[in-house]
Every structure is written in structure tokens, then in C-alpha cells.
């Protein structure tokens with residue numbers, strides 16, 4: 001049995017509603033790979049968060065496995081971090097979520113921008129589960145006394161809830177739940193190829209980590225373009241987005257060349273897209289090879305998940321023991 005590490009703890013979770021795409025990879029996963037060298041990391045597939053919006057039970061197991069394989073392919077190393085499936089520790093996560101929910105006002109949850117967004121997204125599915133989203137997320141983190149949570153800025157309101165819950169709970173019961181901070185990973189924001197804002201599964205036009213060169217080309221073929229020429233390189237819009245992609249995958253110099261070209265001869269998007277597709281594929285190839293190894297060795301993946309569960313469960317049970325005692329439940 002592995003002993004509990006004394007380094008600062010990091011927890012992060014990813015839902016299994018869709019496969020991680022290159023935006024998730026550059027924005028989050030690459031950062032997680034760096035963190036595993038410095039901290040005691042627990043990275044979880046938060047499948048209990050997956051079932052609180054409409055989903056397909058028939059494909060859920062495969063979706064969970066795909067996320068695990070993508071993580072391992074992208075470089076999460078089971079010798080350096082712990083990988084868990086949230087539902088394998090359902091008893092622990094849900095028990096703490098319940099206690100936290102008992103001390104937190106419904107009105108604060110209803111005010112969260114994410115709750116409002118989900119309500120708008122699934123108007124026929126506004127269930128109690130949705131209110132539990134931030135409570136469960138707080139439990140995910142507080143259960144392990146994680147100090148740092150690598151996650152996008154859009155999740156900051158959820159972290160604020162987790163901190164408030166920890167403070168309130170500690171104040172009421174004298175527990176020592178740790179208030180977590182967001183850890184801003186250095187990864188850039190990857191723009192959408194088909195619309196405004198950042199790349200996201202809901203907008204479509206995403207490139208996932210197992211895409212072949214042909215599939216990447218097909219996604220890029222659909223990417224919006226403009227005339228490719230003008231007096232000034234635009235700060236937003238199709239040209240800006242595609243050149244940001246170039247910057248991320250082919251480097252700054254190449255991107256600058258396109259920016260100048262825009263003001264001179266004009267950008268030929270066919271050529272840009274062909275080169276960019278190759279560059280993206282080159283970045284994904286080693287990930288795909290490593291992923292394939294784990295796909296072909298399912299027993300190794302099962303062992304990684306069993307070890308992750310064992311490690312996490314030990315910490316979770318200690319936290320819960322203390323919480324139950326202070327609450328007068330034992």
C-alpha cells in the first residue's frame with residue numbers, strides 16, 4: 001500500500017460528457033502533466049458529474065475509459081500522479097457532498113452563472129442534481145484537502161463556493177477543511193474554428209486527441225475564413241483565430257509571417273490549413289502512440305485505476321472520519 005504523500009495536494013476533475021479536444025489539451029492537460037512532477041496530484045474522471053445532465057448510459061463506460069486513455073496518452077504518468085474514477089469512490093464523495101449541502105444556502109447555488117447556464121441549456125432537465133453540481137465539486141476537492149485546483153477561469157465561481165463551504169463548515173464544526181485555490185496553468189486559450197470564443201464541444205469543429213490527419217484536415221476545411229487580405233491584421237474573427245492556431249502549433253515566427261502576408265499578398269487559406277493540419281497531427285502523434293499502448297494493455301489501466309482508488313480512498317476516509325466525529329455523528 002502506498003503511503004500518503006506530504007507534498008501540497010492538487011485535485012482536478014474532468015467530466016466524461018465528451019472527449020478532451022486540443023483546446024483542453026493545451027489549456028489544461030499539458031499543465032497537469034507539468035504539475036505531477038511538483039505536487040501530490042489526484043486527477044479524476046468525475047462521472048457523477050456526468051449523469052446530472054442528459055447522457056447515454058450505454059456509452060458512459062466507454063466515455064470514461066476514453067478520458068483515462070487520453071490522459072495516459074497525453075503524459076499523465078501513474079508513477080507520478082494518481083488517477084481515479086469519481087464513482088469508484090461514490091460513497092466518500094457523496095457523503096461529504098451531503099454534509100456540505102446541509103450547511104449551504106440554496107439561493108447561493110441558484111445565483112451561480114454555471115447553474116443558470118445549465119438551466120438554459122437543458123430547460124427540460126432542471127433537476128436537484130444540477131443544484132448538486134457545485135456541492136459535489138466542492139466535496140471532490142475538500143475530501144482530499146487539495147490546496148490547488150488546476151482549472152479554467154470559468155470555474156472560479158465553483159471554487160469560491162468550495163472555499164465558502166470550507167469556511168462555514170470549519171466555523172460550525174471546528175474541522176480543518178482546506179480552502180482551495182485555483183492554479184492557473186500556463187496553456188493558451190485555443191479559439192473556436194467555427195464561431196466566437198474558445199474551442200468548445202457545444203459549438204462543434206473540435207479536434208480530439210485521436211483524430212487522424214484526414215480528420216484534422218476535414219475539421220480545418222470547415223473552419224471559417226475571410227478574404228485573407230486587408231490594411232490591418234484583425235484582432236478578432238476568422239483570420240485572427242486561424243493564425244492563433246498557427247501560433248500555438250507552428251510557433252510565433254510562422255504566425256508573424258501570416259500576419260504580414262495579410263497586409264501584403266494576402267493569406268491563401270488552403271495552404272495555411274494544409275500546413276497547420278500537419279503541425280497539429282505531429283503534436284498528436286506521440287500522444288496517439290502512447291494511448292494505443294494503454295488501449296492494448298487494459299489490465300495495466302485497470303491496475304492504475306485500482307491503485308488510484310486505494311490511494312484516494314485512504315485520504316478520503318480520514319477526512320470523513322474527522323468530519324463525522326466533529327458533527328457528532330459518531
Ligand code: TRP
Pocket residue numbers: 011012013014015046049136137140141149151155158
Ligand atoms: N466543473 C468541472 C468542469 O467544468 C468539473 C469538476 C467537477 C471539477 N469536480 C471537480 C474540476 C473538481 C476540478 C475539481 O468540467
